[in-house]
Amino acid sequence: MAVFLRDTPIKRKLMLVILLTSSFALFLMGSAVITYELVTFRRALAVNMGVLAQLVGSNSTAALAFQDPKSAQEILGALSAEHQITAAAIYDENGAIFARFPTAAPSANFPARPGAAGHTFEKSHLLMYQPITQEGTRLGTIYIKADLGEMYRRFRVYGALLLIVTACSFFGAIALTTTLQRRISLPILELAKVATAVSERQDYSVRGTKHGNDEIGQLTQAFNQMLTTIGLSNAALSASEERLRLALEGSQTGTWDWNLLTSRITWDDYMYPLFGRTKEEFDGTTESFAKFVHPDDRAELARATRYALEQKTDYDVAYRIIDVDGTIRHMASRGRAYYSSGGIAIRMSGVSMDVTASKQNEEELSRAKETAEAANKAKDNFLAILSHELRTPLTPVLAAVALLEDDQNIPPHVLRELEMIRRNIEVEARLIDDLLDVTGIVRGKLQLNRQVVDVRSLLEHAMQNYCAGAAAKKNLRVSMEVTATETHVLADGSRMTQVFWNLLQNSCKFTPEAGSIDIRVYNEFSDLPAAENPAANGLETSGATLIVEIRDTGIGISPENMPRIFNAFEQGERVRTRVFGGLGLGLAISRAIVDLHGGSISAESDGKDKGTKLTIRLQTVRPVAVARDAAKPPPVAGAKTAARSLRVLLVEDHKDTAEQLTRLLRQAGHEVTLAGCIREAQELIATVEQENPERRFNFLISDLGLPDGSGHDLMRDLVRHHPIPGIALSGYGMNDDIRDSIDAGFSRHITKPVDWQELKTAIQKIASEQA
Amino acid sequence: MELLKRTKIIVVAAVLAWLMAPPQIVSASQSEYALKSVFLYNFVRFIDWPDSAFASPTEPLIIGIIGDDPFGPLLNEAVAGEKYHNRPIRIDHFRTPTDIKRVHLLFVSHANAGRLDPILAAVAGKSVVTVSETEDFLNRGGMITLTAEQNRIRLRINPAALHSANLAVSSKLLRVAEIQP
Numbered sequence: 001m002a003v004f005l006r007d008t009p010i011k012r013k014l015m016l017v018i019l020l021t022s023s024f025a026l027f028l029m030g031s032a033v034i035t036y037e038l039v040t041f042r043r044a045l046a047v048n049m050g051v052l053a054q055l056v057g058s059n060s061t062a063a064l065a066f067q068d069p070k071s072a073q074e075i076l077g078a079l080s081a082e083h084q085i086t087a088a089a090i091y092d093e094n095g096a097i098f099a100r101f102p103t104a105a106p107s108a109n110f111p112a113r114p115g116a117a118g119h120t121f122e123k124s125h126l127l128m129y130q131p132i133t134q135e136g137t138r139l140g141t142i143y144i145k146a147d148l149g150e151m152y153r154r155f156r157v158y159g160a161l162l163l164i165v166t167a168c169s170f171f172g173a174i175a176l177t178t179t180l181q182r183r184i185s186l187p188i189l190e191l192a193k194v195a196t197a198v199s200e201r202q203d204y205s206v207r208g209t210k211h212g213n214d215e216i217g218q219l220t221q222a223f224n225q226m227l228t229t230i231g232l233s234n235a236a237l238s239a240s241e242e243r244l245r246l247a248l249e250g251s252q253t254g255t256w257d258w259n260l261l262t263s264r265i266t267w268d269d270y271m272y273p274l275f276g277r278t279k280e281e282f283d284g285t286t287e288s289f290a291k292f293v294h295p296d297d298r299a300e301l302a303r304a305t306r307y308a309l310e311q312k313t314d315y316d317v318a319y320r321i322i323d324v325d326g327t328i329r330h331m332a333s334r335g336r337a338y339y340s341s342g343g344i345a346i347r348m349s350g351v352s353m354d355v356t357a358s359k360q361n362e363e364e365l366s367r368a369k370e371t372a373e374a375a376n377k378a379k380d381n382f383l384a385i386l387s388h389e390l391r392t393p394l395t396p397v398l399a400a401v402a403l404l405e406d407d408q409n410i411p412p413h414v415l416r417e418l419e420m421i422r423r424n425i426e427v428e429a430r431l432i433d434d435l436l437d438v439t440g441i442v443r444g445k446l447q448l449n450r451q452v453v454d455v456r457s458l459l460e461h462a463m464q465n466y467c468a469g470a471a472a473k474k475n476l477r478v479s480m481e482v483t484a485t486e487t488h489v490l491a492d493g494s495r496m497t498q499v500f501w502n503l504l505q506n507s508c509k510f511t512p513e514a515g516s517i518d519i520r521v522y523n524e525f526s527d528l529p530a531a532e533n534p535a536a537n538g539l540e541t542s543g544a545t546l547i548v549e550i551r552d553t554g555i556g557i558s559p560e561n562m563p564r565i566f567n568a569f570e571q572g573e574r575v576r577t578r579v580f581g582g583l584g585l586g587l588a589i590s591r592a593i594v595d596l597h598g599g600s601i602s603a604e605s606d607g608k609d610k611g612t613k614l615t616i617r618l619q620t621v622r623p624v625a626v627a628r629d630a631a632k633p634p635p636v637a638g639a640k641t642a643a644r645s646l647r648v649l650l651v652e653d654h655k656d657t658a659e660q661l662t663r664l665l666r667q668a669g670h671e672v673t674l675a676g677c678i679r680e681a682q683e684l685i686a687t688v689e690q691e692n693p694e695r696r697f698n699f700l701i702s703d704l705g706l707p708d709g710s711g712h713d714l715m716r717d718l719v720r721h722h723p724i725p726g727i728a729l730s731g732y733g734m735n736d737d738i739r740d741s742i743d744a745g746f747s748r749h750i751t752k753p754v755d756w757q758e759l760k761t762a763i764q765k766i767a768s769e770q771a
Numbered sequence: 772m773e774l775l776k777r778t779k780i781i782v783v784a785a786v787l788a789w790l791m792a793p794p795q796i797v798s799a800s801q802s803e804y805a806l807k808s809v810f811l812y813n814f815v816r817f818i819d820w821p822d823s824a825f826a827s828p829t830e831p832l833i834i835g836i837i838g839d840d841p842f843g844p845l846l847n848e849a850v851a852g853e854k855y856h857n858r859p860i861r862i863d864h865f866r867t868p869t870d871i872k873r874v875h876l877l878f879v880s881h882a883n884a885g886r887l888d889p890i891l892a893a894v895a896g897k898s899v900v901t902v903s904e905t906e907d908f909l910n911r912g913g914m915i916t917l918t919a920e921q922n923r924i925r926l927r928i929n930p931a932a933l934h935s936a937n938l939a940v941s942s943k944l945l946r947v948a949e950i951q952p
Binding site for chain 2: 059061062063065066067068071134135137
C-alpha cells in the first residue's frame with residue numbers, strides 16, 4: 001500500500017484517503033447497525049416464541065389433564081397465524097407426543113423426546129422447549145420450531161441497504177472531495193509546476209501564487225523568498241563568473257584544480273586551447289598531464305611541485321610543453337596548496353598561462369644584450385690591442401732619446417730638440433694610457449692598491465712635475481693654500497696622482513695666458529660614526545673630509561655642457577677639441593678613480609669664460625703608521641742612484657726595443673745577454689748553468705708577448721729551477737695583467753713604452769732588496 | 772413425595788397402557804377407575820371453591836365418595852400429597868345421603884343410580900361439585916358425568932349447575948368437556 005501510494009499524485013492520494021476513511025466508517029457503522037438489528041431480532045423472536053409457547057402451553061393444560069389431544073391439536077392450530085413457526089408439538093408428562101402442528105406432519109418431523117427447557121438457535125431455525133405446568137405441577141412440554149428465514153431476509157435487506165448507502169456516499173464523497181481537495185492539491189501542484197519551471201529553464205524570476213495563509217501558503221511564501229535569494233546570488237555569481245571569464249579569456253589564462261586526495265586534475269575550458277589539447281586527450285590524471293610537458297622539464301616540474309608541497313610555499317613554475325602538432329611552448333603556472341587542519345595537502349589550485357611570447361622576447365633581448373656585450377668587449381679588446389700596438393713602437397724611441405740625452409757630447413740645440421721629442425712621446429704615451437684606463441674602467445678591471453697616503457705631498461708632486469712647466473710657459477700664476485690638518489687618505493697613490501695631474505693639466509690647458517690657478521686644501525668635519533665610513537678599512541677615521549679645490553680663470557663650462565663633462569670622450573664643445581687637443585678622457589678617468597675611492601668630484605662654473613672650479617672630496621684617515629714608500633711619489637725622472645752591476649737576461653722579440661734596452665742597460669753598467677724567445681732564453685740559462693755556473697744570470701727582464709709563449713711561463717719555470725728576480729715588460733698595463741705578472745714571480749710589471757728612468761730605478765730597488 | 776411420584780408414574784403408565792393396548796387384554800374396570808381417579812383429582816385444579824365452603828383457612832378439601840368405593844386405593848394414591856390452595860386433600864366415605872356432612876367434591880358411582888335425588892338433595896345449596904357415572908345425572912341436577920365410551924372417558928359438564936352452586940369452573944375444563952345445557 002505504502003509503495004503503491006508513493007508515486008500516486010497527491011490529488012488521487014487525498015481522494016483515496018478520504019474515500020477509504022469514509023467508506024470504512026460507513027461500513028463499520030452499517031455493520032454495527034446490522035449486528036444490533038440481528039441480535040435484537042433474535043432476542044425479540046425468542047421472546048415472542050416464548051410468549052407463544054407460554055400461551056399455548058397454558059391453554060393446553062386442561063387438554064393434557066383430561067387427555068384431550070384433539071383440543072390440544074386445536075390450540076396448537078392457532079400457531080398457524082404465526083407464519084414463522086414451521087412446527088410445534090405438545091409432549092405429555094411422560095415425553096410422548098400428545099399433539100402436533102401441522103397436524104398432517106409425520107412424527108419424524110418432531111424430536112422423539114422433548115429437549116431441555118429454553119431455546120437454541122440452529123442454522124435456519126429457532127428451537128424452543130417450554131414446560132407446561134398447572135399450579136406448579138408439570139403436565140407436559142411444548143416444542144416450537146421457528147424459521148429464521150425472516151431474519152435472513154432482513155439481513156439481506158439491511159446488507160443491500162448498506163451497500164446502496166455506501167455506494168451513494170462513495171460517489172458523493174468522490175464528488176465532494178474532487179472539489180474540496182483542489183483547495184489543498186491545487187496550490188501544491190502550482191508550486192510543483194513553478195519548481196519544475198525553475199529547474200528546467202533556470203528561470204528564477206517566476207513566483208508561486210499564494211492562495212491563503214495556511215501551511216501551503218507559508219510554504220509558497222518561503223519558496224518565493226528562496227527563489228529571490230537564489231536569483232540574487234545567481235546574478236552575483238554569474239556576474240563574477242563573467243568577470244573571471246573575461247579576465248581569463250583576455251589574459252590567455254586557464255585555471256586548474258588538483259585534488260591531491262583523488263589525484264585528479266580538473267581543467268577549466270581555457271586550459272585545453274592553452275595546451276593545444278582536446279578534452280579527450282586529457283583524462284585528469286597527473287600522468288596524462290605529464291605527457292604534455294616537455295620530457296626535459298618533467299623532472300624539474302615534479303621537483304618544484306614536491307618542493308612547494310613540502311615547504312608549504314606558493315607554487316610558481318615555468319616549463320615547456322609540446323602540443324599535439326609538436327610545437328614547443330612555454331607555460332607558467334602559479335598556484336597554492338590548501339591543507340587540512342592536520343596539515344595534509346588536500347588540493348592545489350591556480351592558473352596557467354602561455355608565456356611563449358614573453359619568453360621569446362626575453363631570449364631575443366638576452367641575445368641582443370649578449371651581442372651588444374660581445375661588441376662592446378670586442379671594442380674594448382680592440383682598444384686594448386690598439387693602445388698596446390701604439391705604445392710598443394714608442395719604447396725604443398724613448399729609450400734612444402734617453403740615451404742621447406745622457407750623452408755629454410750632444411750639443412745644446414740638439415738637446416732641446418731631443419727634449420721636445422721626449423715630451424711629445426710622453427704625451428702620446430699618456431694619451432694611450434688614458435685610453436687603456438678608460439677601457440679598463442668600462443670593463444670594471446681597474447683595481448686599487450690602497451695605502452695610507454698624504455694628499456698634500458701627492459698634490460705638490462703633481463704640481464711640480466706636470467703643471468709647473470706648462471704654467472710657466474703660459475705665464476700662469478699657480479698658488480696652493482693648505483689649511484687642512486687631516487690630509488691622509490686611504491688611496492692608491494699613483495691613481496690619485498693621475499687624478500691631480502689630469503685636473504691640473506686641464507686647468508693649464510684651458511686657462512688663457514696670464515691667468516691663475518688656485519688650489520685650496522681644507523677639511524670639513526662631520527659627526528658621522530667611524531663604522532659608517534666605508535673607506536675606513538679597519539683604520540681609525542679622523543671623521544674629517546678632505547676637500548681639494550682647483551679654481552682657474554679659464555674658459556669655464558656652459559650650463560648645457562655641465563652634465564656631460566665627466567663623460568668619456570666629451571670635452572665641452574666639439575669645436576674646442578681641435579684647439580685644445582686631447583681625447584677628453586681625463587675627467588672621466590678622474591671621476592671613476594675618485595668614485596672608486598668612495599669620494600666625489602664635481603665641477604662648477606659661472607658660465608662660459610668665467611672660470612671653472614673643480615672640487616674633490618675624500619674621507620680622511622688617521623695615519624697609524626704611515627708607509628713611507630706609499631707616501632712617497634712615484635720615482636722621479638732623472639733621479640740618479642749608484643748602480644750595481646748585474647748579469648741581466650733580456651728577453652724581447654721586438655728588435656728595436658731590444659737593441660735600445662741592451663744599450664741603456666750596458667750604459668748603466670750591467671752585463672746583458674739578449675734572447676728573442678722563451679726557448680732561446682731557456683737554452684742560454686741551461687748553457688751558462690752548465691759551463692759557467694758562477695756566471696749565472698741574476699736578473700731577468702722579459703717581454704710578455706713572445707713568439708713561443710708568454711713571459712709568465714718563462715718566469716714560472718725560472719722560479720722553480722733558478723729563482724732570480726725579474727721585471728715584466730708589457731704593452732698591457734691593466735691591473736689583471738700586473739697581478740698575473742706578480743703571481744708568475746715577477747717583482748715588477750712595467751708598461752710599455754718603457755720609461756728608462758722608471759726601469760733603472762726599479763732594477764736598482766729590486767737588486768738592493770735582493771742583496 | 773418420591774414414592775408418590777413413582778406411584779403416579781405407574782398409574783399414568785397404566786392409563787397409557789390401557790389407552791393404547793387392545794381393550795380385551797386390559798381389565799376394563801380397573802383402567803377405567805384409574806383414569807377416573809386422576810380426573811377427579813384434576814377437577815380440583817380447574818374448579819375454584821368459594822372461601823365460604825371452608826370453615827377455616829387450613830381446613831382440607833374433602834373429596835367424598837358415597838356408597839361403595841370403586842377406586843380402591845387408586846384415588847388415595849392420586850391425591851396423596853396434593854394440595855388445593857395450600858389445603859390438604861382428604862378423601863371421606865359416606866354410606867348414605869344422610870351421612871353426607873362436610874364435602875367439596877362428591878363422587879356418585881353407578882351403584883347409587885337409584886338414590887340420585889336424595890344425594891343431590893343432600894348437597895343442594897352447598898358449594899359441592901357433584902360427579903357421577905350415570906348418564907342421566909346432569910338431567911337430575913348433577914354437574915359433571917364421566918362415562919366410559921369405547922377406549923376413553925367422556926366428560927360432560929353442566930356449567931349452569933356449577934355456577935348456581937357458586938363454583939367457578941375454568942374455561943380450560945369447559946373446553947375439553949361436552950357442555951350439557
